[in-house]
Structures are given as structure tokens and as C-alpha cells.
Amino acid sequence: MKKLRINKTTKNDMITYAMVILAYIVVQVLVSTGHVSSLIQGLLVPFCTYVIVAIALNLTVGILGELSLGHAGFMCVGAFSSAVFSLACKDAMPGGLRFFLAILIGAAAAALVGFLVGIPVLRLRGDYLAIVTLAFGEIIKNIINALYLGVDSNGVHFSMKDALSLNMEEDGLMLIKGAQGVTGTPNDSNFTIGVVLILITLIIVLNFIHSRTGRAVMSIRDNRIAAESIGINVTKYKLIAFTLSASLAGVAGVLYAHNLSTLNALPKNFGYNMSILILVFVVLGGIGNMRGSIIAAVLLTLLPEVLRGLSDYRMLIYAIVLIAMMIFNWSPNAIFFRKRLKQRITAGKQPKKEEA
């Protein structure tokens, strides 16, 4: 029989997909046999949300090599655009179709914002890029908090001041109520849809990384000037990766919005802190390693719930983990130390081989 040859990257990707599917089966079995507490059941959709947004951010940080502190902002765009759509079409179409369209709309809206933000932002590098993405994230959150949107028989009304200045007819429906956000979004998302979305996200991202475009993006990460000199259009490839990453974050936002009946743009869920939390997932899972991001996102969401007593120290532990991971992985001394250690271990083994 001819031996089936699978190259290393394909094998690696298959392991990642299999891991997600296996996790899904295990969880479903546990749920149906009643081994999962209602607390954890309530966390299943947020798990999927965090996993997707962690993969999205890892695309920017690990593959594009730039730090974005505004991914919560893209999530916010995806969440609000899709929630408004679902609320407006609540009775117009069946749930499945509506949610499918909501995902497309959320992804498209976040991609559009990501593209518009990316044009100015990606001209910058390093620290400036990080701080500008942070600024954009805050701007998006601020604008949504000040936005009023309603629809009635005369069409769509919007205002940046208050609900009264919308001048709505009596039959009108308020969609976004400023700081009070969107209320009454249909609860369309569930764990199965979440896992399917994770798989789709993974297929998109992993194939992107191995594609010609993905390799161009990574060459820019490794050496921009060298990449430019062999004719790679830096701005174009950076923009492609950033837009893709933003739109995936938008999908996570859609999932998030349809799991809650009330959606607010609070600093807690779409602010700077959320962006940092996602960054912790990415760093802990390994920058550039998608499978690591998935595991880290699930573990770091699960652990504080299981260890309730530690919940006060949760953020503190995250911060320490973040610093320790960075120093261990990136410090020139630590890298040297690890090399030495490895050499010593392999050197210790070799004489034994000779004896045998």
C-alpha cells in the first residue's frame, strides 16, 4: 500500500481542527450526561467568542508582527452592526437565515472599519501603531456610546445628541439608545454555531498563513526593507492581513451580541481592558501559534470560574504571566540560556549513545 504523505504544516493544522472537534464532542457528551454546571454552560458561547477574537488578534500580532490594541473596537463594530440588523429584522425572517446574514453583516462592517482604520494606521510602525489602534478603539467605543438610531415608517433616523432629537413616529423602533446600547437582540447564538464559526475562522486563517499572500505578510514581519526590495507591496499586504483580522474580530462580536439580550459598549467588554485581555490570550498561547491561542483563551476563561477564590487575583496573575512570558521568550539572555541548556542536555546524551 502506498504510504499517505502529508506534509508537516497540513498535519499540524489537522491536529488543530481535530482538537476543536474533539473538545466539542467531549463538551456535548458531558452536557447531555449532565456533568456540566449551568455556570460553565453559560460560558460556552463566550469561550467561542474569545477563541475567535484571540485567533484574529494573533493574525495581527503573530503573522503581521504589529501590535493592535484596538481589537475590542472591531468586536464592538461587529456586535453593534449585527445586533441592529437582527433587531430590525426580528420578525421578518426565520432565525437561522437571520443569524447567518447577521454574521455576514458583522464581518463586513468590521472589515470596512478595519480597512478604513488600516489605511492611516499601517503607515506607522511599532509603538505608534499600537497607540493609534488604541486610540481608534476608544473612538469607536465613544461614538457608539453617543449614537442614537431608530427606524419608523419614514425611514431610518439617527442622532448624536439624544433620543428626542430623532423625531420618531409613534410606531418607530429604537435600535441604539446611546449609552444604553441595544436591547432585545434575539438570542440566536449557541455553542454549536460558535464551534462551527471557530472552525471556519481557523480554516480561513491557517490557509491564509500558508498562502502566497500569507508568506508575503510574514516576510514583511521578518524584514520590511528586504521584503520591499524584492517587490512586495508592503501597504497592500499589511492592509489585507489587518482587514481580515478586523473582520474576524467582528464575527466574534456578532457571537457575543447574540448571546446577550442587552448590548452596551462598556469599557469592560469593548474597551482597552478587553483588548489587553485578548492580548494576554495571544501571548500566553504563543505569538503566531493559533492552536496556542485557542488553548490559552479557553484555559484563562475557565480557570477563574473554577477557582472562584482566586478571582480577586485573576487580573494580577494575568499581568505577572504576561511579563514573565515575555521575558522568558524574548529576552536575549533567556534565549541564550535556553540554548545552553539544550546543548548541555544533548551533549549529556551523546556519550551514552557511544557506550551503547
Place this chain on the structure above:
Amino acid sequence: MSFVAHLINGISLGSVYALIALGYTMVYGIAKMLNFAHGDVIMIGGYVVFVTVSGMGLNPLAAIIISMAACTILGVVIERVAYRPLRGASPLAVLITAIGVSYLLQNVALLVFGSDTKAFTNVVPFPNLELFDGQLVIKSVTIVTVIVNVIIMVGLTLFVKKTKIGRAMTAVSEDKGAAQLMGINVNGTIAITFAIGSSLAAIAGVLLCSAYPALTPYTGSMPGIKAFVAAVFGGIGSIPGAFIGGILLGVIENLSKAYISSQLSDAIVFSILIIVLLVKPTGLLGKKVQEKV
């Protein structure tokens, strides 16, 4: 008259930003890293003064000195533990570590002092200045902050230009390797920079909390980010640039709060950052550095 009042409020806010931005610009100019934790050092400085004045009943001046000492030690320790091991690593790694430090300080403060807002007592013992029969009130904190700003600005400029350590700093900022070959202790110089930046943060913390007397673990983070915007606005690495940028940013923020929308003022401030970076990335007073291959 209300315009003038808004303008003065803006200068009041801006002078605090300017003070924070001076610390940012020092560290960024010399260590070439964005010290995200600077805003949180300010918060720690505020808490030290709060504890020593309200808790132990110390004289405010003594409290400020204690706070400066505490922040200086904190700054040097942060540099030694978190940033020095990463010297020579990729800028992304350093930036993420700095974010981690910022997060760490916030959460330590949250555990130690709790999340409730502490009412900070104004430590500036002068009466407010009233003009035009009380129609226009200039807070004494504002005047003190502006004066402190000017003193620090002149002092820092002289320090960097005239003293041996200051010139060592300039050398390190130009070229670390060459500076080391000339016998400059690069690590020591950067540590001193952090010490100075952090002691400035303590002063900024005291004045920030005197002007806006609500102290929480998150007090420093937003002003810290806005002060960075101010430093970029004025030209990062430039000491007078930080002052001008800070004042302008404070004025813009206050005027947009008063005349456009209070909810969108942050968005306007951040849009300025984006516009400045696109139109003139070196800021108002910054100098252009050509990238070498």
C-alpha cells in the same frame, strides 16, 4: 467670559498633561521605548501622598518628597526587572511587557487600596485667584502646575545639555553601541532616566489629584495615554515640545467638551493624534530620523 474660563480650565488640564508628557518624552527619547506604565506610576504617586497625608497626617511637602522617593525606586525597579532583560529584543516584546507592567500596577493598587474612589485633599495651600469681581477664577493648582512645569522644563533642559550624565543620556539616545564604546554605562544611564521620569511622575500625580480630587487605581491610565498623545503632538523626545503639546491638548479637550460634545471629547483628542501622525509624524518640534538599512 465663559470662553476665557474654558480656556483657563484647558490650560489647567493641559499643564498636568504637559508634566506627565515630560516624563514620557524623557524615557522615550533615551530608552526608545514607550513606557506604558508611566501613567500608573503617577497613580501610585497619588496613593502614596494620599496615605501619608490623610492616613498618617504628614505635612504635604514631606508627603510629596516621600512620594517622589517611592516612585523613583519603583521606576528603577521596573526598569531593572522588566525592561532591562528585554534590551535588544524586538520592540513588540518590550511594548507588550510595558503593558503588562501597567496592568500589574493597576491590579496591585486595586488589591491594596480597593476600587472605591478616594477623595484626595488638595495639597496646594494657596487661595484661588479671582479676577473681575469673581467672574473668572483661576485655581491656585493651575498656577502652581504651570510654574512647576516651567521650572522642570528649564531644569531638565539644563541637565541634559550641561551635565555629564545629561550628555551621556543624549549619547545613549543617539547610538547605544557607540556610547558604550566611549565608556558610558548604558544601563546605568537608562536607569537614571527612569529614575528622573518616575520622580516627575510623582509630582504629576500629586498635581493631577489636587486638580481633580478623585483617586482610583485607574486614575493614571487615561491621562497617561493622553499625555503620550501630547508628547507625540509636540514631537517625541523634545522637552519644550512636551510642554507645548500638553497645553494645546488640554485646551483642545476642554474646548471640545464645552462647545462640541462632552461624550466625544476623547474621540476628538485621539483624532488629533492620528492627524498629527499622518501629517507630521515627527510632531511640532521633533526632528526627523532617517531609517538606515
